Amino acid sequence: MQAKISVQNVSYTYADGTEALKHVSLTIRANEIFVLFGPARSGKTTLLRLFNRLSDLTPGADYRGTILVDGQDVFALGVNVTDLRRRIGMVFAVPTPLPGSIRGNLTYGPHMAGIRDTALLNERIERSLTQAALWDEVKDRLDHPASRLSGGQKQRLCIARSLMLEPEVLILDNPTSGLDPISTSMVEESLYELKQQYTVIMVPHSVQQGARVATRAAFMLDGELVEIDTAERMFKHPKDQRTEDYITGRFG
Amino acid sequence: MNTTKSTDARTNSHRRTLKRQQTNQIATVVITGVAGLVVLPIILVILYIFINGIGAISWEFLTAKPRNGMTEGGIMPALLGTLLLTFGTGIVCIPLAIGAAIYLAEYAGDNRLTRWVRLAIVNLAGIPSIVYGLFGLGMFVLFLNFGTSIVAGSLTLGIMTLPVVISTAEEAILAVPQEFRVVSQSLGATRWQTIRHQVLPHAIPGIITGVILGLSRAAGETAPILFTVAAFYLPDLPQSVFDQTMALPYHLYVIATQVPGMPLEIQYGTALVLLLLVLSLTLIATVIRTNMRRRRDW
């Protein structure tokens, strides 16, 4: 299968000297659910924010190596960053609806891209909300404030909001961290649907969640990539002792 | 032995609680008292001016030109002049201040240049207004040859107002959660789109408040307009922005100190009009702020 995202020997040091990534190399394939897991502060978020160059918002860092999306270096001169961010959607750990209505949240991205055709937008709203398993709950109140949704609904709205741009890759950075089990399973279920159409990269809330949803997985520790493999082998027969310790909960 | 100790400890802790409560009560009384001391003179001044000036105020007082060496008639040219100058100050100050605030909050990094700029702004806010007046005289009246005119006065007042408006606007912009910016850009918005659609709409109440407070200060200032625009006695209305005009603060100064035999009531009436003008601007700012605060949903 073809590499959707290719990370080649990437190191990243924040302005304050924190070495967040050390010589990380990995490949993410199209239409898989790629799970990136590891303890807190192991560099997962740092790596993911490089893919769509949200890292640009954290100035002063030292970045080395190469990241290719569809073979194109994302840090090359002349790369259209806004376009890159439309192709690589991102959902954050804390649900982050923008102030305004549900509809306003959904149409924000397309509006910024100059898409104003109401019929097209309505069609996308229905499709995105359906894919994020939220359509039935909000279809009658699209113009209500997004702030009044529950935490789980907000997070699914954020997923739908990313889907409005019809991205190729969807990054979910610990999307269920603040959610109850029912909302969590609804988000998880929506992932299988999404996998058909998108490449999904996810930081799981727990090892168990990672094992449930992953096609392939990578384990990170202290800014280093320890192991990368199919979910089957990674979660049942890890090769590295540190991975095994972490998975079995023997880890510090 | 053991019991004595624990009883001791209990009475001790009881005593400490009592003491804490007493201290708390004293603190409440002292703080309320101090707050009262601060507010009281303000209320007294306003009341005093109100009681002494309200008798002078009539439709004629607001709409008539001064007559008979200003001892009769109204204050219309001065009132209109102050409104014009406040408007002109807004035109000069608002775009510059908001532009500068956006730059400082959203674009400027933390380097030596921007540190100097910030330092300059803080210091400019503390410069006495008469210095702005002299600067306006040198710069706009003489060097740029605008003469003693509404343009020169507005520019002077506008520049004097800049620091405080920049500071409040920057604060309002920085108060918008960083998360909105990150989310907006992650959805493919450019930096400017993010500022335009996510940052400014939420900062606007704070910015408006700053602008109005700045303008209300400008409306009440005498020193900056003294050499740049204000006319001692000019009952005819200005025909263009290059004309002089009367203005309320300066007019008040003139009738209070320069005109013998000036009826007290007219002086107080003029002071009251100026006071009400400034207070109503402040009130509008407060109303806007509370309204928008209540409406926001984050």
Ligand SMILES: Nc1ncnc2c1ncn2[C@@H]1O[C@H](COP(=O)(O)OP(=O)(O)OP(=O)(O)O)[C@@H](O)[C@H]1O
């Ligand atoms: N803006 C920043 N400035 C400086 N250091 C940072 C910044 N963001 C993250 N770090 C540091 O970089 C390291 C990696 O952080 P990162 O957020 O990538 O970890 P993570 O694996 O996503 O952790 P978590 O599971 O807690 O989300 C940590 O040591 C963190 O403290």
Ligand SMILES: [Mg+2]
């Ligand atoms: Mg993280």
